[in-house]
Amino acid sequence: MPRLTLYLLFLLALPLQAATQERTDWAAKFAVLxxxxxxxxxxxxTPDKTTWVHNPERAAQRFSPASTFKIPHTLMALDAGVVRxxxxxxxxxxxxxxxxGHNQDQTLRSAMRNSTVWVYRGFASAIGEPRARAYLQQLDYGNADPSVTRGDYWIDGKLAISAQEQIRFLQQLYRNQLPFKLEDQRLVKDLMIVQAERNWILRAKTGWEGRYGWWVGWVEWPQGPVFFALNIDTPNRADDLHKREDITRAILRTIDALPAAE
Structure with missing residues (x-):
């Protein structure tokens, strides 16, 4: 697909009130790693709810959500009564x-923190593909396709979502606007807490498909939230995983969305 077409699709998918700016300077944060x-x-x-993007063509491309799918998957499991x-x-x-971290009994909190696939594999089995598809369509989550030939549909299957679509989903969760019980949305947001300081809270989830990895979430400030969705290639597999968080934190610091590193 031509570069201009992809960029226009990216712009159309953003919230209508957002001013969009491509940040070519952020390329250095990727290059250094x-x-x-x-x-x-x-x-x-910001008053105009500014959206910044590095590599808008890729931001419009859909990838497997991998373990970032644990955010909606937890909501689905709670709603379906698979977990109390x-x-x-x-x-x-x-x-x-x-x-x-996977070799022990788990709760929702530890399964989210450790990205315990076997817990969520059990959720998927109990929910079933037809109901999962209905949930995904209701959420308008990526391509909403949970079909898979072998493996887990959020890693090995057809389910795919773009970085820009991740942002839209996170905005709805932040505002408790997803089609799930209010208490379930609040619980999932609590499970997502990575770091909390006096004036801000970081809620996020990693994901890794093997060839590429994600880090998505938001930082809550008194002035409002700052949402982010990053994905990178991981040719060196596990050795590249730290880059997801390192790059995101470095970029968030450039706009004072996180304090300077100590």
Whole structure:
């Protein structure tokens, strides 16, 4: 698809009130870590709710959401009654996984923090594809397609979402505007807390498909939220994963959405 067409699609997908600016200077933040990717940042602290983007063509492309899908998936599981609350324990079956944090009993909180795939695999099995598809269509989540030949549909299947679509979804969650119970939306936002200081709260979720990785979320300030959605290629696999957060934090600091690194 031509570059201009992709960029126009990106602009059309943004909130109508947002002024959009391409940040070519942010390329340096990717280059210093030898990373290729995109980031969309929507700053609602500004009067015109400015949206900044690095690599707008890629920001319009859809990728597997990987573990960023745990945000809507948790809402779906709560709504379907697959999980009662944040205190329910999911017993580990003893099967060893490469990440030690997966090799133990889990709750919603630990499953979100550790990205425990086997917990969410159980949710997917209990919800079933027809109901998952209905949820996704109701959410207007990416291409809303949970079909998969083998593996997990949010990693190995057809489900895909763009960085710009991630931003729209996060805005709705922030405002409790998703088609789920208010208390469930508030719980999921609590599970997403990564860091909290006196004047700001960072809520986010990582994702990794193997070939590329995500970090999406927002920073809450008294003046308003700052939403972000980053994805990068990960040719060096796990060795590249730190770049997701490193690049995002560096970029957020350029607009004072996070304090300077100590």
């Amino acid at each position: 030898d990373a290729v990717g995109t980031i969309v940042v929507l700053d609602e602290r 609350d944040e205190f329910q324990v999911f017993p580990w079956d003893g099967v060893k996984h490469s990440y030690a």
